[in-house]
Amino acid sequence: MSDVLELAAVSVVRGSKTLLNKVDWQVKEGERWVILGPNGAGKTTLLQIAAARLHPTSGIAGVLEEILGSVDVFELRPRIGLSSAALANQIPGHETVLNVVVTAAYGVTGRWREGYERADERRAFRLLNDWGMGPFLNRAFASLSEGERKRVQIARALMTDPELLLLDEPAAGLDLGGREDLVHRLTELARDDAAPAIVLVTHHLEEVPPGFTHAMLLRESNVVAAGPLEGVLTAEHLSKTFGVELDVTVNAGRYTATARR
Numbered sequence: 001m002s003d004v005l006e007l008a009a010v011s012v013v014r015g016s017k018t019l020l021n022k023v024d025w026q027v028k029e030g031e032r033w034v035i036l037g038p039n040g041a042g043k044t045t046l047l048q049i050a051a052a053r054l055h056p057t058s059g060i061a062g063v064l065e066e067i068l069g070s071v072d073v074f075e076l077r078p079r080i081g082l083s084s085a086a087l088a089n090q091i092p093g094h095e096t097v098l099n100v101v102v103t104a105a106y107g108v109t110g111r112w113r114e115g116y117e118r119a120d121e122r123r124a125f126r127l128l129n130d131w132g133m134g135p136f137l138n139r140a141f142a143s144l145s146e147g148e149r150k151r152v153q154i155a156r157a158l159m160t161d162p163e164l165l166l167l168d169e170p171a172a173g174l175d176l177g178g179r180e181d182l183v184h185r186l187t188e189l190a191r192d193d194a195a196p197a198i199v200l201v202t203h204h205l206e207e208v209p210p211g212f213t214h215a216m217l218l219r220e221s222n223v224v225a226a227g228p229l230e231g232v233l234t235a236e237h238l239s240k241t242f243g244v245e246l247d248v249t250v251n252a253g254r255y256t257a258t259a260r261r
């Protein structure tokens with residue numbers, strides 16, 4: 001299995017603040033990672049590196065077997081699907097759902113030709129159907145509910161058939177039904193052998209989809225623990241990560257954490 005991500009002593013420093021401190025991390029093909037940690041721990045910063053949208057201040061970041069800093073990131077980025085609040089904010093509100101997804105392809109082809117357009121539209125349509133958004137093709141993005149937006153963003157992230165899928169808090173702002181629906185869909189995706197390597201950032205243990213294989217815990221720019229999921233998502237590690245004494249339970253592959261009393 002080849003390395004999808006290979007980070008060696010990656011640090012990101014801004015002024016006097018260290019956003020990431022000497023992070024080592026390997027993600028291999030077929031792996032599904034969840035990254036947990038409190039606000040400001042450095043999760044989004046780490047994802048920005050993985051997305052080839054940010055270079056380390058020091059250390060070496062290998063992304064899809066290219067080294068950041070010695071590769072044209074505009075060739076690398078289409079191989080990576082990213083869904084994040086920052087990207088969603090850049091989508092014009094009047095854009096139709098179909099266009100939000102189909103335009104992800106134009107970053108790749110960089111041209112507007114009838115043949116490409118139709119093939120791209122078919123793929124966008126299929127992805128939107130897969131994510132339960134088939135009936136919304138012509139709706140303005142701004143008119144969607146938060147849950148509907150999140151599913152459109154994931155369809156967009158998958159549009160270029162990426163080798164790496166990065167999801168930064170895809171369940172943020174969803175109600176209980178919406179969260180459960182998304183966890184179910186991500187579980188199915190995780191179990192699909194044809195799906196790319198996945199890295200999912202979340203604050204909530206309840207959002208870890210069954211079928212995810214690995215976890216990383218971040219606290220104050222440092223890795224607390226990383227590796228196969230069961231060994232990482234323990235009461236001890238999670239208590240240290242969130243600075244609260246926690247009890248952790250697992251039921252049918254779903255995790256819950258509650259403060260110890």
Ligand SMILES: Nc1ncnc2c1ncn2[C@@H]1O[C@H](COP(=O)(O)OP(=O)(O)OP(=O)(O)O)[C@@H](O)[C@H]1O
Pocket residue numbers: 014015017019037038039040041042043044045046
């Ligand atoms: N340009 C910058 N200069 C200084 N500090 C920064 C800069 N960019 C980000 N930070 C800080 O780096 C820290 C890590 O930010 P990051 O967005 O990676 O955290 P996060 O784990 O994703 O948090 P959240 O869970 O709230 O999304 C935060 O404290 C943030 O304020």
Ligand SMILES: [Mg+2]
Pocket residue numbers: 043044045168
């Ligand atoms: Mg974040």
